[in-house]
Amino acid sequence: MLAAFRNALVIPDLRAKLLVTIGLLTVYRLMVFIPTPGIDIERLRSGGFGQGDIFTLLNFISGGNFEVFSIAALGVIPYITASIIIQLLTSTYPPLERLAREGEEGRRKITQYTRYGATALGAIQALFLAIALLGPSGALKVGWSNGPFFWFIVVLTQVAGISLVMWLGEKISEYGVGNGISLIIYAGIVAAFPNAISQQFALISRGEANIFGLIIYMALLIVAISGMVMVQQAERRIPVQYARKVVGRKVMGGQSTYIPLRVNAAGVIPIIFAVSIIILPQTIIGSFPNVGWLQLVGAWFNPGQWQGLITSTLLIMAFTYFYTQISFDPRRISENLREYGGFVPGVRPGQPTTEHLTRITTRITLWGALFLGAVNALPQTLGWATGTGQLSFAFSGTGLLIVVGVALDTLRQIESQLMMRHYEGFVSKGRIRGRGRRF
DSSP, X not given: OHHHHHHHHHSHHHHHHHXXXXXXXXXXXXXXXXXXXXXXXXXXHHXXXXXXXXXXXXXXXXXXXXXXXXXXXXXXXHHHHHHHHHHHHHHHOHHHHHHHTSTHHHHHHHHHHHHHHHHHHHHHHHHHHIIIIISTTSSSOOBSOSSHHHHHHHHHHHHHHHHHHHHHHHHHHHHSSSOHHHHHHHHHHHHHHHHHHHHHHHHHXXXXXXXXHHHHHHXXXXXXXXXHHHHHHOEEEEEEEEOEEEETTEEEEOOEEEEEEETTTTTTHHHHHHHHHHHHHHHHHTTOTTOHHHHHHHGGGOTTSHHHHHHHHHHHHHHHHHHHHHHOOHHHHHHHHHHTTEEOTTSOTTHHHHHHHHHHHHHHHHXXXXXXXXXXXXXXXXHXXXXXXXXXXGGSHHHHHHHHHHHHHHHHHHHHHHHHTTOGGGSTTTOOOOXXXXX
């Protein structure tokens, strides 16, 4: 892994891409130091957050921006929510479905609609936060007043911050290395590690956590991360044979290859989607702290409690199936194989190939969904079992999966760039290889 990064620094254009990525992520991290006008930061830090509540989760996803309610307090949450809505509509709304089939131009328009949706959702969420949470009569009471001027300032600032975050993410994807939105979330989680470690030691010093339990937990955590890497790289290889064709005096085709189907084809997208869905009801419920039945409902959307842990695990498993169906289309692959003279040995081309690929995809997606659900629930469960106290979201299954998944995807893209430039020797040692396991 380190060899791949070192070799990427040798190539000028790859080095430039890495520097662009680091520079844009640095700009995003600097946004945490620019608070929204009219917010009492000290009061927000002292009374706005509780360990494991929705505000801690918001702060975790936004990379610390919510802690001071900076200009990027909402982070990428509106963009991710808009992406979920647009993807659902693409599967069910015929005009968007036709637009998605128009190639690059159609994808560009869908991306533009996603931006509009993210801006609208961000404005609505910012207005709700200004009225129900931040003002003197709200739940947090850290703002100027509940007047229209204060609402306007919060909405204007947050919409500007959301637009800038979307722009940074798109520029990272276009001119840098890796997926921009995922890397922005990754940077926020990594930046939270030092503070999370200090908080855990503070709990130990006060006797609220067990030092031996923490040691056991960390050892199990290393094993869990190793398992994440192995399963993230595991794949099922479907053999494909191409028929021979005689063109003039040349014999073309007749090659054997395979279709790699990853066990976790969805990557970290289901986790990010699930967290975004959990945040929406919690934001509303958090505005009514004195309503008992709402707090009971809110427990099912709080990953810091066992009810919320069950909800987040089920959402992650559901989104794994949803995103895999979107990203992998057995019918399209079957049509492409038949068009180019390819076939799966022992399976007839056409509909039988589509059914064969669908059956295999459904089976391995089940293992991928169970893996993501187990890793999401396991660290928190181990924390409760070993007596390490309430864990920071940085050490939760959600945080660890995002960190491991984004790091592997970024490294994979770097290796692809090296391969495109015929630098096979550069990646021979650090290259990630598929595990080739059968499920």
